[in-house]
Structures are given as C-alpha cells and as structure tokens.
Amino acid sequence: MSTDESSLGRCPDCGESIPQAWLLVEYEKDDGTEGLWAECPVCEDVVAPE
Structure with missing residues (x-):
C-alpha cells in the first residue's frame, strides 16, 4: 500500500x-x-479545498 x-x-x-x-x-x-467538498482531517469541517 502506498503512503504517498x-x-x-x-x-x-x-x-x-x-x-x-x-x-x-x-x-x-x-x-x-x-467542484469538490471534503472533510478536513484537522479541523473536521466540510470545506471546498483551495
């Protein structure tokens, strides 16, 4: 499994x-x-990545 x-x-x-x-x-x-929606693993908000 790749870690990259x-x-x-x-x-x-x-x-x-x-x-x-x-x-x-x-x-x-x-x-x-x-368009994308993703969950931030740090602040745990659902965001549109920039």
Whole structure:
C-alpha cells in the first residue's frame, strides 16, 4: 500500500493539506468546472479545498 497520498488542496479554514481519501463529493458546476467538498482531517469541517 502506498503512503504517498495526493492532496485535494488546502483547507480554507485552517490551511492544512486535505488528502484524497477525505473527499466527500465531486460535482460539476454550472460553468463546467469541477467542484469538490471534503472533510478536513484537522479541523473536521466540510470545506471546498483551495
């Protein structure tokens, strides 16, 4: 098993990196771009990673 997890981005609340494994929802926005919702493993909030 690989320990190298890809990051979804950073939490806008606490700034910590959010690993791929914490992804909750992936969706397409009205403008055609991809949106994500993930749980931050540090502050435990559901956020849109930046």
